[in-house]
Amino acid sequence: MQVNCTRVLALAFASAALVVARPAAAGPTVSGAQAGNDRALFITLGAPTRPPFGWVNFCVEYAPECETRPLEGRDVVLTPKAWKDLAQINKWVNESVWPMTDMDHWGLIDRWNYPDDGYGDCEDYVLLKRKMLLRAGWPRQALLITVVRDLNGDGHAVLTVKSDKGEFILDNQNPEIVLWSETGYHFVKRQSQTDPNTWISLGDPRPAVATATTR
Numbered sequence: 001m002q003v004n005c006t007r008v009l010a011l012a013f014a015s016a017a018l019v020v021a022r023p024a025a026a027g028p029t030v031s032g033a034q035a036g037n038d039r040a041l042f043i044t045l046g047a048p049t050r051p052p053f054g055w056v057n058f059c060v061e062y063a064p065e066c067e068t069r070p071l072e073g074r075d076v077v078l079t080p081k082a083w084k085d086l087a088q089i090n091k092w093v094n095e096s097v098w099p100m101t102d103m104d105h106w107g108l109i110d111r112w113n114y115p116d117d118g119y120g121d122c123e124d125y126v127l128l129k130r131k132m133l134l135r136a137g138w139p140r141q142a143l144l145i146t147v148v149r150d151l152n153g154d155g156h157a158v159l160t161v162k163s164d165k166g167e168f169i170l171d172n173q174n175p176e177i178v179l180w181s182e183t184g185y186h187f188v189k190r191q192s193q194t195d196p197n198t199w200i201s202l203g204d205p206r207p208a209v210a211t212a213t214t215r
Helices: 053-061 080-096 102-106 122-135
Strands: 044-049 143-149 155-163 166-171 174-179 186-191 199-203
Touching: 080 122, 080 166, 080 174, 122 143, 122 155
Parallel strands: none
Antiparallel strands: 044 199, 143 155, 143 186, 155 166, 166 174, 186 199
């Protein structure tokens, strides 16, 4: 599925200091952490599926980043400190990258790469957030690039953070970090926890409905 994302945030610039902690303390109190029929903590996984075309090309251009070995699945422990750091990097990237479609940027329909020149679309936001979290020490297995259909039914990319308190979504269309089940999106596929080059279909039977806060 082609990812087509053009609606993003344009907020004031802010800096972030990132330090990841994993002590055995209670996690943050967030609205999405409460279990319920309409607030499922974890999405159902399906069968292996094809990776997005953009990811395949990204792995050609950034081959060393995709030459990884399989790892055992691991969720991040979402302590108050980790939640604060997660919110800081999400905010920093959303506010620092200016929205531009791949066609306007590169003359291509779909290209995944880092927004090094300050411009990008949804998957570029995701790649930068993932890169910064990895550099800060977050486990790769908990940072999963995810393809969804947004509230307009268009292809869109977000970052799923798989934690002990649920699966939270970092999204350039929403300033808040929320549970996957609170986005209103229809979830299509994402990277496997064990191998980022393996993609898994997602068992999300819900239609996309207008329940997310977007820009």
